[in-house]
Amino acid sequence: MxxxxxxxxxxxxxxxxxxxxxxxxxxxxxxxxxxxxxxxxxxxxxxxxxxxxxxxxxxxxxxxxxxxxxxxxxxxxxxxxxxxxxxxxxxxxxGDKNSPVFMTGAFYAITSLYHDEPKMVEAFKSGEGISWGNHNKCLYCGTEKFFSPSYEGNLISSWIPSLSGVEEKLKKGAKVADIGCGHAASTIIMAKAFPNSTFLGIDFHDKSIEQAKLKAKASGVNNISFQVSTAKDLPGDGYDLITFFDCLHDMGDPVGACAHVKEALKADGTCMIVEPFAHDTLKDNLNPVGRAFYAFSTQLCVPCSINQEVGLALGAQAGEKRLKDAITSGGFSHFRRATETPFNLILEARP
Known part of the structure; x- marks a missing residue:
């Protein structure tokens, strides 16, 4: 050769x-x-x-x-x-933790990938999944630290206003659930901005919910509660808004999750799904952003989904078409891309 x-x-x-x-x-x-x-x-x-x-x-x-x-x-x-x-x-x-492009958090999460490399070797051999809660602890604080600046910079100023009629409801007083809330960065941001509304944060990782409660208490907000729960076990109904922040693709059964969420919403309720930005074809995702997300997806998102029931494993570069298929298969009739950033797709689904 x-x-x-x-x-x-x-x-x-x-x-x-x-x-x-x-x-x-x-x-x-x-x-x-x-x-x-x-x-x-x-x-x-x-x-x-x-x-x-x-x-x-x-x-x-x-x-x-x-x-x-x-x-x-x-x-x-x-x-x-x-x-x-x-x-x-x-x-x-x-240098500025309040910047919407503050990047250091990603490197805390990357630290966990190196610690967990032996687990990935075995997963490649067996085809089995790895639970989100079975990763090195650097992952959880890193995930919060990486996503928080973008949420701080975009969630209240542009993402929620891009949804039809949602901002007005939140100002008046709405019932909201934040699914896969992790350490509650997104939940706390919304609760601070809309004090007349009530927020429930859920996550299936009990250690994350423990941290979420501590962080909410430290932030001084009193219109949030938390519960260890999967999306398909979200308690209650009559929600005005239900959110998925960078987590729907991690779920083993995103279709089932969306089906339950649809039933938990009011007839005029809204589901906001924030997902990593991706095009619909592999060739169009072969770029620096796609490269980073595919790497995280291989080691975090796909193993997490495979470890759960169904194990659809959408991956972090699912793209709008596959996400739409999952969301509408869950029973939602109305779907659109509300807005986007270089790193995120913000999708709106309504019953």
Whole structure:
């Protein structure tokens, strides 16, 4: 077999980029935990010694960390003054936790993937699933930390207003269920914005519900309750709004979940389904966003679904067509794409 040297060199160059990205992952969470990005973005330009002093860390480690970050393009280096600083764009991605594009949370979740690699090896051999609750604990805080900035930046300002008549109901006082609420980032955001409405957050992962209760208490909201439950066991009926945030594709029986949700809604109720952005064909998803979501999907979403009844395993790149098929098969008559972001599809379903 004869090798094309140009293609080989291009591939090896890409692999070196991947090695650097993989090796820098822990440095991103370290920088976040120790406040290195935050301090540099707020106080820079700074030397390594100045940043170390400001964050009460060891200068030699900070100097090497800064070099890695500069080589990655995550911070800037001033060769003349031997100082480092962050651009507004770098700050938005790494230094400002309130930014809608704050990205560090993804790397906490990625940490869990490496811990759980032996489980995935066995899953590939057996074809069996892996429960969401059977992953390394880094996954749960990472998932919340990754999704929260986008929810904070979009949920109240654009996603809910894109739904027909829902914002008005929430302002007056509506009954809402948030399915697959996790640590309740989405639930708390909605409850704060609409104090006249009542919210029930459910999740089948008991440890997540424990954290959700703590976070809701810390936030000071008192119009939320929580319960350990699957979507198909959602208690009660007469809901004005039921939401799925980045979780419908993880379910073993999304059709059954939608069927139960439809019956739990009022006749004029609405179901909002937030899903990872995807096109309907594989060829159209072969891009950086699709690549990241396929990687998470292989190790988290598909195993989670397979571990449950039916195990439909839609995956995180299901696309609007397959999602529509599942949702309308659950009995919903009205379906539309309400809005979108580069990372999410926001879908509206009504009975």
């Amino acid at each position: 004869e090798l094309d040297e140009n293609k080989l060199h291009a591939l090896l160059g890409q692999v070196v980029v991947e090695m650097g990205a993989a090796a820098n992952g822990p440095l991103i969470t370290i920088g976040d935990k120790l406040g290195l990005y935050k301090s540099l973005s707020e106080l820079g330009p700074m030397s390594a010694a100045q940043l170390a002093k400001a964050t009460e860390t060891a200068e030699r480690y900070v100097r090497e960390w800064l070099a890695a970050q500069a080589a990655s393009g995550y911070v800037e280096y001033d060769n003349v003054n031997d100082t480092f600083f962050m651009t507004p764009e770098q700050t938005a991605a790494f």
